[in-house]
Amino acid sequence: xxxxxxxxxxxxxxxxxxxxxxxxxxxxxxxxxxxxxxxxxxxxxxxxxxxxxxxxxxxxxxxxxxxxxxxxxxxxxxxxxxxxxxxxxxxxxxxxxxxxxxxxxxxxxxxxxxxxxxxxxxxxxxxxxxxxxxxxxxxxxxxxxxxxxxxxxxxxxxxxxxxxxxxxxxxxxxxxxxxxxxxxxxxxxxxxxxxxxxxxxxxxxxxxxxxxxxxxxxxxxxxxxxxxxxxxxxxxxxxxxxxxxxxxxxxxx
Amino acid sequence: xxxxxxxxxxxxxxxxxxxxxxxxxxxxxxxxxxxxxxxxxxxxxxxxxxxxxxxxxxxxxxxxxxxxxxxxxxxxxxxxxxxxxxxxxxxxxxxxxxxxxxxxxxxxxxxxxxxxxxxxxxxxxxxxxxxxxxxxxxxxxxxxxxxxxxxxxxxxxxxxxxxxxxxxxxxxxxxxxxxxxxxxxxxxxxxxxxxxxxxxxxxxxxxxxxxxxxxxxxxxxxxxxxxxxxxxxxxxxxxxxxxxxxxxx
Amino acid sequence: xxxxxxxxxxxxxxxxxxxxxxxxxxxxxxxxxxxxxxxxxxxxxxxxxxxxxxxxxxxxxxxxxxxxxxxxxxxxxxxxxxxxxxxxxxxxxxxxxxxxxxxxxxxxxxxxxxxxxxxxxxxxxxxxxxxxxxxxxxxxxxxxxxxxxxxxxxxxxxxxxxxxxxxxxxxxxxxxxxxxxxxxxxxxxxxxxxxxxxxxxxxxxxxxxxxxxxxxxxxxxxxxxxxxx
Ligand SMILES: Nc1ncnc2c1ncn2[C@@H]1O[C@H](COP(=O)(O)OP(=O)(O)OP(=O)(O)O)[C@@H](O)[C@H]1O
Ligand SMILES: [Mg+2]
Numbered sequence: 001x002x003x004x005x006x007x008x009x010x011x012x013x014x015x016x017x018x019x020x021x022x023x024x025x026x027x028x029x030x031x032x033x034x035x036x037x038x039x040x041x042x043x044x045x046x047x048x049x050x051x052x053x054x055x056x057x058x059x060x061x062x063x064x065x066x067x068x069x070x071x072x073x074x075x076x077x078x079x080x081x082x083x084x085x086x087x088x089x090x091x092x093x094x095x096x097x098x099x100x101x102x103x104x105x106x107x108x109x110x111x112x113x114x115x116x117x118x119x120x121x122x123x124x125x126x127x128x129x130x131x132x133x134x135x136x137x138x139x140x141x142x143x144x145x146x147x148x149x150x151x152x153x154x155x156x157x158x159x160x161x162x163x164x165x166x167x168x169x170x171x172x173x174x175x176x177x178x179x180x181x182x183x184x185x186x187x188x189x190x191x192x193x194x195x196x197x198x199x200x201x202x203x204x205x206x207x208x209x210x211x212x213x214x215x216x217x218x219x220x221x222x223x224x225x226x227x228x229x230x231x232x233x234x235x236x237x238x239x240x241x242x243x244x245x246x247x248x249x250x251x252x253x
Numbered sequence: 254x255x256x257x258x259x260x261x262x263x264x265x266x267x268x269x270x271x272x273x274x275x276x277x278x279x280x281x282x283x284x285x286x287x288x289x290x291x292x293x294x295x296x297x298x299x300x301x302x303x304x305x306x307x308x309x310x311x312x313x314x315x316x317x318x319x320x321x322x323x324x325x326x327x328x329x330x331x332x333x334x335x336x337x338x339x340x341x342x343x344x345x346x347x348x349x350x351x352x353x354x355x356x357x358x359x360x361x362x363x364x365x366x367x368x369x370x371x372x373x374x375x376x377x378x379x380x381x382x383x384x385x386x387x388x389x390x391x392x393x394x395x396x397x398x399x400x401x402x403x404x405x406x407x408x409x410x411x412x413x414x415x416x417x418x419x420x421x422x423x424x425x426x427x428x429x430x431x432x433x434x435x436x437x438x439x440x441x442x443x444x445x446x447x448x449x450x451x452x453x454x455x456x457x458x459x460x461x462x463x464x465x466x467x468x469x470x471x472x473x474x475x476x477x478x479x480x481x482x483x484x485x486x487x488x489x490x491x492x493x494x495x496x497x498x499x500x501x502x
Numbered sequence: 503x504x505x506x507x508x509x510x511x512x513x514x515x516x517x518x519x520x521x522x523x524x525x526x527x528x529x530x531x532x533x534x535x536x537x538x539x540x541x542x543x544x545x546x547x548x549x550x551x552x553x554x555x556x557x558x559x560x561x562x563x564x565x566x567x568x569x570x571x572x573x574x575x576x577x578x579x580x581x582x583x584x585x586x587x588x589x590x591x592x593x594x595x596x597x598x599x600x601x602x603x604x605x606x607x608x609x610x611x612x613x614x615x616x617x618x619x620x621x622x623x624x625x626x627x628x629x630x631x632x633x634x635x636x637x638x639x640x641x642x643x644x645x646x647x648x649x650x651x652x653x654x655x656x657x658x659x660x661x662x663x664x665x666x667x668x669x670x671x672x673x674x675x676x677x678x679x680x681x682x683x684x685x686x687x688x689x690x691x692x693x694x695x696x697x698x699x700x701x702x703x704x705x706x707x708x709x710x711x712x713x714x715x716x717x718x719x720x721x722x723x724x725x726x727x728x729x730x731x
Pocket of ligand 1: 301
């Protein structure tokens with residue numbers, strides 16, 4: 001259990017970032033985040049440059065800043081964890097106002113926060129500018145095992161169908177006067193989860209029958225492999241390349 | 254007499270939970286026929302349909318398609334010959350785009366490139382959905398999804414088209430358009446339906462399934478005007494519809 | 503418990519990714535044995551089910567609420583291999599489409615939730631199933647205990663990883679006691695909800711609960727007289 005997950009991040013648009021093939025965006029994301037993760041924790045200047053780079057990428061997507069800002073909430077549980085670090089880490093202490101904090105914990109906590117935040121911000125660029133089905137195609141292009149691609153494809157295809165079922169069940173509960181306010185609501189909600197499982201499983205079986213009826217034997221035919229032009233490679237490469245250059249400048253100085 | 258497109262003999266089946274749904278069904282459908290399969294809820298119509306392309310395996314009895322028995326080694330060919338359109342188009346349209354969905358069947362049959370594209374375009378054109386080729390299925394209206402579902406099956410160029418409740422949940426205009434599409438197709442059709450006027454309009458012949466057995470077979474007009482048969486099997490004509498006063502279409 | 507980017511150092515993240523990849527590869531083979539060519543559509547819909555129950559908020563008190571993690575629940579419902587695959591895909595979707603859980607921490611998250619969470623739950627479940635009476639309803643308490651154990655165990659696994667490759671030096675005991683403590687409380691909620699959910703399924707469709715699947719008896723078929731059409 002933990003904080004709830006939102007869904008549907010995709011923000012329809014026609015920016016250059018939207019038009020990049022998904023597999024390039026995935027590669028760029030991984031390249032950028034890896035660079036950030038490998039950066040020494042006291043290289044404060046580098047983190048400032050990374051932040052600038054992600055902000056530029058976010059602007060290039062022409063998605064309103066507020067849209068990104070609201071989605072940063074996924075970070076909350078681990079922000080709390082990072083904020084605890086100065087109190088619990090070992091090593092020499094420093095006085096910050098009335099508190100005696102671990103010096104090491106302060107730096108460590110900062111690095112956790114910086115790396116995690118940059119990771120979330122960069123991931124948001126991918127998530128908001130790429131349709132879910134294109135992300136699946138991109139992962140397929142990047143050689144994710146076929147079975148996982150199929151499983152993810154079905155999950156994405158039926159996302160709206162199942163969340164729609166879930167919200168209809170909610171309407172049905174509430175129109176009969178039910179309100180979830182305390183632990184007493186658990187049996188009803190758990191029954192909803194149970195009913196959702198039965199519906200999902202049965203739909204899985206029906207989908208399987210429909211697939212068999214059209215000659216499915218276990219793998220999906222690949223009919224249109226995704227392609228990318230050299231120009232697209234260059235555009236997608238800009239973010240990780242700039243980050244990597246920053247890292248190199250920092251470590252070689 | 255020629256080999257029937259569909260031949261079902263003594264078919265019986267029980268679901269894994271032990272519930273028996275079919276108790277010895279006999280049915281023949283010949284080339285070019287359009288047959289309605291009628292019967293109350295729970296009669297076993299969908300269960301029968303699932304045997305026609307070997308999704309369910311007969312517990313007793315047999316099914317053949319144009320003389321080819323529906324058995325494990327023939328499944329691929331049987332599934333090419335028998336096109337099944339399921340009741341819920343959401344179950345049938347499982348791919349991320351209309352194009353990918355219509356390609357799925359013929360691609361499994363080994364088609365690629367221009368031949369595949371031609372099939373897809375032709376099938377979507379037949380149901381008037383060519384303009385929607387690059388849309389995701391879940392962004393289409395229900396009626397549009399039903400039509401794409403028909404196209405996914407037409408793209409396999411089946412010998413017999415089996416439709417499970419094709420008119421359910423359609424508004425009157427979509428229902429009418431689908432009827433026009435079905436009439437325009439040059440294939441044998443077996444249509445499961447509760448929509449008796451639809452059966453009357455589209456299918457010269459009707460078969461009634463009740464409690465897992467066939468209880469009547471005749472012209473749709475005969476079946477619908479046999480009051481004793483109709484009431485014995487929970488079949489009711491909608492208010493104001495009387496086949497006696499309507500000329501055979 | 504979605505670990506973000508940069509939480510663990512590179513060698514540990516890579517190690518976890520290797521473990522995750524091997525575990526998922528084994529699960530792929532195992533699931534094909536469990537479900538054959540039904541694997542993809544069923545695991546896909548089960549993934550969606552887990553994803554949706556994670557969105558279903560359970561009120562606790564004073565306006566706070568929590569949700570199910572679902573590792574043990576998935577294992578009991580569809581078997582451990584399919585559960586691992588489903589949770590892996592849920593994490594993949596959350597990382598790429600919801601920015602939830604770091605993309606470079608995917609291996610860590612799959613290891614913690616898809617492997618440790620699922621398989622701890624499953625092992626506890628089958629151990630209990632062996633000693634409990636062989637009737638479908640007994641899967642309910644077994645599933646509850648499985649859920650109760652699996653959540654803090656995953657938290658303990660996280661503490662171990664953090665000890666090996668954490669980027670901040672915190673005494674292992676501090677991390678472990680805090681993480682396991684909090685997650686034991688969470689595990690209690692998880693156990694109650696898992697039990698209630700399994701109960702609601704087992705009473706209507708016992709055949710769908712992998713952990714309760716009774717051996718199916720073959721029935722003799724009846725033939726009735728009908729019309730030859
Ligand atoms: N998967 C299943 N497991 C067990 N029993 C089933 C299953 N599917 C259907 N049945 C049962 O088999 C019988 C026939 O069902 P079937 O779906 O074939 O009926 P139908 O004629 O298509 O009904 P409807 O008009 O409502 O669609 C019913 O009693 C039904 O409850
Ligand atoms: Mg039916």
